[in-house]
Amino acid sequence: MKAVDFDYWRPADLAETCALLSEGGGDAKIIAGGQTLVPLLAMRLARPALLIDINRVAELQGIAENGGVVEIRACTRQARALADPMVGAKLPLLAKALSFVGHEQTRNRGTVGGSLANADPAAEIGLAALALDAEMSLVSAKGARTVPVGQFFVSPMETALAPEECLAAVRFPAWREAGRIGTGFQETSIRRSDFALAAAAVHLVLDQSGRCARIAVSLGGAGAKSVRVAAIEQALTGGRLGDGEITASVAQVHDGIEAVTDIHASAAHRRRIAGALVARAIAEARDEALAGQA
Amino acid sequence: MTAEQGGFRYIGCRRRPKEDRRFVAGSGRYVADIVLPGMLHVALVTSPHPAARIVAIDAAAALRLPGVRAVLTGDDLAAAVEPMMSGLDIPKMRRYPLAHGVVRYVGEWVVAVVAESRALAEDAAELVEVEYAALPFVIDPEAALRPDAPPVHVDHGSNLMYRRQFVWGPVEQDFSAAPHKIAYRARWHRSATVPIETFGVLAQWNPAAQLLDVWASIQMPKYPDQLARALRLSGSAVRVHFDVDVGGSYGVKRGLKHSILAGHLARKLGAPVRLIEDRLDNMRGGDAQGPDRIFDVEMAFDGDGIVRAMKMRALDDVGAYAGRAPLQLGKPIGAIVGPYRIKSVQYEPISVTTNKTPEEAVRGFGQSPTNYAIETGMDLIARKLGLDRIELRRRNLIRKDEFPYTIPSGSAYDSGDYHAVLDKVLAAAGWEALVKRRDAARAQGRFAGIGISCCLEPSGGNSTFEPLFNPKNETTTWMESCQVKVDLTGAIVASMATSSSGQGHETLVATVIGEILERDPDTIRVVHADSLGALPSNSPVGSRMAIMLGGAAAGAAKKIKAQLVLIAAHNLGAAPEACRYAEGGVSAGNPAKTLSWEHLVDIAHRKFHLLPPGQEPGLQAAHVWEVPGGGALPGPDGRVQMYPCYAFESHVVYAELDRVTGQVALRAYFVGHDCGVMINPDIVHGMTYGGIAHGIGAALYERFEYDGNGQLLSGSFMDYLIPSSHEVPDITIVDHCTPSPLTTFGQKGSGEAGYLGAPAAIASAVNDALAPLGLHIAAVPMTVGALGDLLATKDHAK
């Protein structure tokens, strides 16, 4: 399976990257880690005229914190983010999610931004970003704009990125609520490291009295898009997150969980798994917060 | 480490396989590694339809692309080559490498494009325009048998390629007399052994020598012959190089259509032509999918669980063309009752075509699905009677004092001690402890199960299913060969006549020759002859090589040993019977005088004046021999001896099942294995672990899945899920040795070990886990999706 012929350029910086994207119209494609793009190229499902290789654009590398916001530049390797102590300390949910992503070999090349720009509904990084209300920083020759993660994912494999835009960074605002943070990440796949049949990411804060001050629950893999499950978040905020409460809140939304059928599982089964994983992830996050780890 | 079995010098010892060194150095030589000057590359244009008439092909744009050398259509090819043979007598089913007139499955090869690189060939393939007129098609095998089903081969008239009902023994009587019966369906969905290396072939025509050289990733009986025949060449005009390393085959690498295509193009274009399947080519159009079977089984049994009789209907969906694959319904006849004393059998194999990718031979040649069907019944009987599954099997297993044991279909099982192997694996597994572990899990509300299987591995490759399924094909010869020589320097070189794909044949041959000649196997070189230099072979199929190649190598070595003794006797003035052979030297007389290996070799090669009169100079021998028990045609009721030697395996598996997700985790795996004398234990164990991994795939993960429009939905490794190091647990093998009386050292075959018993055992474990819910599954693969939906039927009762 050999890709179609294409032209290739390695821009020196972000400005050059954007200039190339503008000139390229829809026929120029960015390549970062390539773990998702190159198979598409090999199968000739992607047929760019120009491949823009951003792997050496220094402005697109790095992890930094600024006033409570952790920013990961788009071309930061998944392996690097997974090993980064700041990510472990400030974004524990993302660190958990990263440990489920692919294999070591794919994490050595795959990037945080690449996974997000790919918008695979089963992708772990996107799921964590959704739970954490991340903000995507998009740049083009015309300037920059910020898009909240919920608006960034449009549909499977489709994002809000215009053809001439490049994802420059993803920013994770800190949670300001007083209390103990807990995170939960649960995923069911057929084999280890396969695409998730369903995955759930939970981030919460328990206040001094052990009540849930804030909770974010995101669900992916089951349906066409990763989603925040607002109904569960509303039902559980202010409560003590007992097992019964959790089960009841999940049961309430269960039938409404959007799910697809494919050769690996029926929609009904994905829904079942999704419900179970959300419950397990909430319990995991609660127990972590109670144990004081975060 | 000395051999436990039979006091051998080298056989049975743990020795480093010879082949391993070149592979760890990255010096293997696979077909895609071979580069010839001026080599051209092939890409395929494939059918998007499950059935259609080819109306027109326009390759003008493709041919205009720089670097493109040729475009070949099915019409071009059919005019130049003979159609490919089938194992059945179905002359109206014609098969060519490129679709001729009509396409019969999605992915069928329609046009071949040849260019200076594979990338260019693919670019050009995209520019070929093919106009189709869609035709009716059928995807489901049972639907394919209905009278109104569109036949895949219109000239053949229907989708029925083969059907026969065999009755061995008083089946109806036994059924009437039995107090109990069960009837069930077991479904083995389509999977295959899918090697990591795809099929590839390189062909080069030499007009000056009028010779076609072929390098291929091949594992196939009679490949050079069939290739020559299809290309309308004499066998001596085709030279297949068997020294190509094959990156795994496990049955499926039969790329005859690829080879005919490449051979034809090489001759036509006057340049070497290479066709390497990419993974997408391989999955859809490589014609290497596996058994796709519906078993309808009835068993008649007594109150104490003794199974008296069995009726089995096996419907196999062979896909769009029937090559050798339908014979996979025939091979299991040689072990149709498994390891059990079932006295009468009715067996009805049915082979049907549908508009899907054709099947090819898969490891075990139909035995693993059949074992799965039989073992499903045994567990159902145990459940029905409230009998322990182990006890039930104990009562039915053929006893060690009953061998050789002839089964109703005519095959004699050579030797075995099934109860001993069963005892060994139960002890190794700690059966009682596993039961406690399972019960403790259940007490905590978890779902766990223990599985058991007792299965046979017929070995030796006496393929009488060929004449059985096609009486016009009176083939009864299933031979193998080996040539051995000792050169002037005293070095031993053996030549084997076929390819290898990881089975360690070079080590096998060197060990056997070393054993006979009492010389270090590490000093014995083994080469693969090409098809012109090779003596006849039937290739590594049917777990036959330890038996057949081992026997051929031993036979040749014995002849050399005899020659050495004769030379020594002549020169020592002793009778040959009075000579003693030891490690290559021969002694006689009192006081003893010894002629060394070097001395004897020297006489053989240089000192004609010292050679016994009438003895050939030099030191070389060939041995060609027929499979033990071979040479007979089936009787009118179909009874005939199939494979000669029967290895036995008993698996014990402990599995946990997630009640919600349907995921199965294999937590403990034990197998008792008896393949007689093992020539190299690490090689045998390795193939057994690998066979179990294949079995895990077939049982839980792998399926070639089609939609209602004949589109293959699992056509890449993203959706066809092969077990990784996470899905295959640690496995413990406990060996037992019941030697075969039919072979040189008592060895039986073992190339299919593990695969033949694993799916049955895993299914047994999953059903044990489901039992408390009153659920049962009789279809593989038992995927997360299938188990999840099954478990959900009991959700309200949680």
Place this chain on the structure above:
Amino acid sequence: MSQHRVDLTVNGKPRSASVPARLTLVDFLRETLNLTGTHTGCEHGVCGACTVLLDGEPVRSCLLFAVQADGAQIVTVEGLAPDAEGLSVLQDSFCELHALQCGFCTSGMLIAAHALLTRDTDPSEEKIREAIGGNLCRCTGYKQIVEAIALAARRLKGANEPAPQRSGHDG
């Protein structure tokens, strides 16, 4: 056809070539440099047969274009042995415990295992299975591979593992 110059180091040797942009790193290694020890099994990043070290890390070389590896240090299976006649401890351990049969996945397995042993001198069985979790094998069922990697780890640590007898002459 867009051609690009690449300069990189492969198995310690500087190599240069002019390549089309769409030529993958694995095809470059195999066809341009004639290093056929690295194999392709799927060309879509699943089987791991194409695994090489890029700047010290194991990557799937079918998912990189050669042009992207400009300036990189690549190590393939051919670069693991200490010299032309020898084998590394890891390679030798694979031979000792028969951690391969057809050999097709073996190069990728060796690279993945080599990378593991570089950073973890005493890996648990779980860690070993994790390290080779992205490398598919159809022949071995993985057990002898896991055992060979564990043996290599012990030998590299200098634990009192008897030096296995080397096979004499190989066929």
